[in-house]
Amino acid sequence: MRADESPDWLVRLYEEQGATLHRLAVLLGAEEGSGRIVRGALLALHRRGHRLIDPAERVEFLQETVVHAARSVRPPQQPLDLPSVEDPRQGDLLRALSALPPRMAELIVVSHYLAVFGPELAGIMRMSLRACNQKLEIARETLRANLDDGETPPAGLEALSQEITAALRASARTVQAPGTDTLAAELEQLGEGGQLRFGPRSVVALTIAALILGLVLAAVTNPAVAPAEMPHASPDAGTEPTASRSMPAMVRGIPIYYIGRQDGAMYRELRDLSSSGDLVRSAVEALLTVPPADPDYESQWDSGQVLDIEQNADSIVVDLSADAYADIDGAQEEEQARNQIVYTVSDLVANPDLSVRFRSEGRTPPGAFASDTGFKREGLDPMPLVWITTPRNLARLSPGETSIVGTIKPGYGDPVVRVVNSETGKVMLEEAAQTATVANQDGWRVWSVKPSLPAGRYEVSARVEGTAGRTIAETKTFEVG
Template structure:
């Protein structure tokens, strides 16, 4: 198993270098693993991240696309942003297509928004030109998921379920990637667009020792989330289960303590998956994996 290079902290370069008014040759800084922070776009019972001063890092959510038994769905990871507007940073992350987890990707064509801002009743994104008005090479289902990728990410960064409005040359745009905008884009039901299990912690590339707290969200049969740790050869060396706070209607938080004190130092993979009472007849469980190092 090949592990990625050490992660570096993300900052204003990531956010501002991909939006209008900045150079195209800015280096694409990679974000660091982040704390288990909730966003109200997908967890109505949670408290949104507390805004930090511009010179301090704060965690902002970004949604990316990954494969599941139900087809492509959205997975969430967090970016560490310092010295940049949260909405600007999130929009830049989505269009740059550079998630930390290599299992994730973006559906967005390369480019940048002219501006992204929160008003009293909406999140407004301005298109730089008419490139993103149509779907381009995206299939209709991909375009719809790409739009939801943006909506979920921006609502999470804003900490509010505000509609996302799109403008072009200062006027309302009729479509975004071929998807009708109407009076504003709203988040689709979670079970229609989100992966049914998502690991928040440990984040991709995390170093752990002794024990750690694993957290995430899921909608799994009877709220049961199975987890395991695999060694570098893919052998399961530790396993257990966690109970989420609910299931059926949306994704709910889950948490569990994982004791790795008996495992030798090295590279491992933490896996969380939904329970599958059908025995694979429904396509199999959904899973999310994070590569970790035990020190």
């Protein structure tokens, strides 16, 4: 937040973007959780308001957060189910779009509904520019081929893009706005310590805007296409049972290592992955295809395929398609990409001395990934100074005593842990964590706190003084109840 900025900037941003963000979440298959997703995005932006001061960056952050939160609540292989419209041509286009593989459909929906392309779209999707452009081109060509009935000449890509945008916006207009009274209260009550306080005039303005927004959306919504009749409830006899029967078993708590956007350090998330019989392969595939749940993380891998995994007692050979390496540019990105795979697979097989060698379609990989002896872990060097390991980001916990656990590198003081109710701004806990005096077998000092928390949404942060008096912090959000 700029020094000269009005304190109600978040209110005004919600007035401008709230309806679009809600409709985006619904188009991406997260109708039931859309209100929570939009609220979470706004509150996450408020926490970063001092860092994100450019209006365009703030909007992009909200869009990015909504896209990936919607993806996280939708089963991985579940097709998008777009609200139907009256226009026959638009209806055909939306059905063809819904029939695409979910990631293809998602990319088209985000780009054409929001009208963002190029670097902006790549940022929202957490992809490299090259990979994003290639995948969007493939998705549009696939959609155009699926629409070809053999009689009508297929539309050009530019004309098709205009049709897609019109159809998606018509579909979005059938989505009614959620209730906004609780959001006004949340924005008003954000607590002390960097929180936002609104005077009565701002709250009144937000309430009026919310009422007007609801009336406008109700007016433009076609009653014949009410939310209760959206495709979530409309039957498709052959689709639902088949998807249910083919749902693979899930293995919980697979370690996947991502890169911190701010500090470039490596952070671990525990993810639930489909059991394919080869967990190492599943974990590496997740690095290439599964975005981090925490918006503060990213991956240097965003395309390509796992071709083969060869595993011995103390070594693993990872063979990837050539395009997996294509968008990794520069020594820092190459080192981070190597470490992501090395730390992920060595953690998974519980062998810190594991050697990982890379291949590209069975041949020698690009220079930074080529090694006859392979690559090993570099201890704690690539890891953050302080880390929250439990709970996971976006976890749901039971009310009562909550165990918050993390690690800190040896040689630094005890971290100060702060737990804040994201809905009310109330500080539930702020104290130095109980920290082990000696490091564990992995080299970390383990710390913990155990606050008693009622139902609600919370943000926990752990901070410590780093070198040169710089404060280092790790933050996660979770829900109780």
